[in-house]
Amino acid sequence: MISPSDPQAGPVVELHDVSQFYGKFQALRNVSFQVQPGAIGLVGQNGAGKSTLLKLLLGLIRPSSGRGTVLGYDLVRERSRLRGLMGFMPEAESLIPGVRGVDLVALAGELCGMPRRQALRRAHEVLSYLDLDEARYRRCEDYSVGMKQRLKLAAALVHDPPLLLLDEPTAGLDPNGRDGMLRLLHAIASRHGKSLILSTHLLGDIDRICEQVIIVDKGAILGVGKIGELRRHWRNRFLMRWRGDGERLLSALQAGGVTVPSRPRADEAFIEIPEDWSPRTVFELSLQHETTVSDLIPDNEDLSQLYHRLVGTAATARPTGAAAAAKDGTSTNGRPQ
Known part of the structure; x- marks a missing residue:
């Protein structure tokens, strides 16, 4: 006990x-x-x-x-x-x-x-x-x-x-x-x-x-x-999931100024919408292209991104040297002492 x-x-x-x-x-x-x-x-x-x-x-x-x-x-x-x-x-x-x-x-x-x-x-x-x-x-x-x-x-x-x-x-x-x-x-x-x-x-x-x-x-x-x-909280970055023709929707979004940094799966993508957009604009475009947006989740910085942002910023500020980039997002680069 x-x-x-x-x-x-x-x-x-x-x-x-x-x-x-x-x-x-x-x-x-x-x-x-x-x-x-x-x-x-x-x-x-x-x-x-x-x-x-x-x-x-x-x-x-x-x-x-x-x-x-x-x-x-x-x-x-x-x-x-x-x-x-x-x-x-x-x-x-x-x-x-x-x-x-x-x-x-x-x-x-x-x-x-x-x-x-x-x-x-x-x-x-x-x-x-x-x-x-x-x-x-x-x-x-x-x-x-x-x-x-x-x-x-x-x-x-x-x-x-x-x-x-x-x-x-x-x-x-x-x-x-x-x-x-x-x-x-x-x-x-x-x-x-x-x-x-x-x-x-x-x-x-x-x-x-x-x-x-x-x-x-x-x-x-x-x-x-x-x-x-x-953590940073990004107002204009989301994880979007859909059902239907996602390619047509993504093309329309990109034509309107949306960027797509990554696509973890075939039916989902991280998107960054313009500053003058709201999430409602994404849903309106999805209706026009007959695609159902099932999720639009705000994407906040995770701990791995936070760590590498701070280490990278510190390395940039140093007069010599650069921060070693981590091989993946699950750990820091190298075992600790």
């Missing part, structure tokens, strides 16, 4: 002008942002600065400059207290060979300050919640990939923290396993009131469970906030 967390007053994370150097290399560049409690996506390409940001929040490294708070506690002065308020699920396997699942999760609880008996009881509860009760006495190396991911999540949850930091929680999972993990994370955030920061290169994972997003590129924050507020 996972206890509901008390609502956090104020931002769950707030940073002001935070920079991080490794020698002469600057991994974070004057990072300033705040995010509210809830499910938060952290996205960026390989080397963008996500791992450094997670290490800062966990208190594993001190910022070279700047200041910040997590759950209202100072990143530097109160970092020992913060560690008991956060759970971390690393991308690396991080399991101990020869140790049973229940003992590993209980050990994670003890390392967070729980008495042994309480940690063991909580380990049984969390493993049951994550459907690992029948495997709790198996050795870690005997778990499947999906079970290992849930075991790592159990270790992050055992001390019942209000904030979870998750690094690639769906890595290595098949479609069913990925779907199951995302459903678990959504339930943890929505039903139990936990805040979570999900670091991943899979934009679909963020789009599915997160309300807010942090977009980082080359150590700089390009966008932060509620996904719906960051």
